[in-house]
Amino acid sequence: MQDKVKDIAARVKELRELSDLSLPEMASRLQVEESYLRSFEAGREDISASKLNEIAQIFDVDLALLLTGKAPRMDVFTVTRAGKGVSVERRKQYKYQALAANFSNKKAEPFLVTVAPKGEGAEVSLNSHPGQEMDFVLEGTLKVVIHGHEVILNPGDSIFYDSSNPHGMVALGDQPAKFIAIIM
Numbered sequence: 001m002q003d004k005v006k007d008i009a010a011r012v013k014e015l016r017e018l019s020d021l022s023l024p025e026m027a028s029r030l031q032v033e034e035s036y037l038r039s040f041e042a043g044r045e046d047i048s049a050s051k052l053n054e055i056a057q058i059f060d061v062d063l064a065l066l067l068t069g070k071a072p073r074m075d076v077f078t079v080t081r082a083g084k085g086v087s088v089e090r091r092k093q094y095k096y097q098a099l100a101a102n103f104s105n106k107k108a109e110p111f112l113v114t115v116a117p118k119g120e121g122a123e124v125s126l127n128s129h130p131g132q133e134m135d136f137v138l139e140g141t142l143k144v145v146i147h148g149h150e151v152i153l154n155p156g157d158s159i160f161y162d163s164s165n166p167h168g169m170v171a172l173g174d175q176p177a178k179f180i181a182i183i184m
Helices: 002-018 023-030 034-041 049-059 063-068
Strands: 086-091 094-098 109-115 132-139 141-146 149-153 158-162 167-172 177-183
Touching: 002 034, 002 049, 002 063, 023 034, 023 049, 049 063, 063 086, 063 094, 109 167, 132 141, 141 158, 141 177, 149 158, 167 177
Parallel strands: none
Antiparallel strands: 086 094, 094 109, 109 177, 132 158, 132 177, 141 149, 141 167
16 A cells, blocks of 8 residues: 555655645645645655545546546546445545546546444544535444534435535444445
8 A cells, every 4th residue: 555655645746846836835725734745745644535636626637647647538437346446545444445536527526435443432533625525324334523513324324514624434333334425
């Protein structure tokens, strides 16, 4: 996974430099510390999928280009077979699989997300990103924390929210939770 992080970081740095965007300007736009961004671009620090999505929007490129180094080429439809989506292991607690990485000019980014259980009373780490998000639970029980509220979701339940509000989730019980996340 570390090589994948370094590859993604190199693509981000190259895009930033080609766009004549300074490190402090980029850090400000992403609302992260300059030292964190410098460490990420050097391949020493990981970055969330939501921040990668923000970076893709800043440079007006598809997220797939950052993840794979290849521009998507499908524009009518794309099929992602079970277990064959582009793997995006961005944070230890979440495992993402991009479900439309090969479709160009997407208006949303769909992911299959797996959250491992962390045990009773586990703290939920929060993040935020521009836009909106919809999460639809497929398996397990998911606790979503959004804007000071805790919402428990079971298979078949969904939540739609303004993702600029701090939010996070954790699997409850002893089984992972799987859900479809669509970031718009």
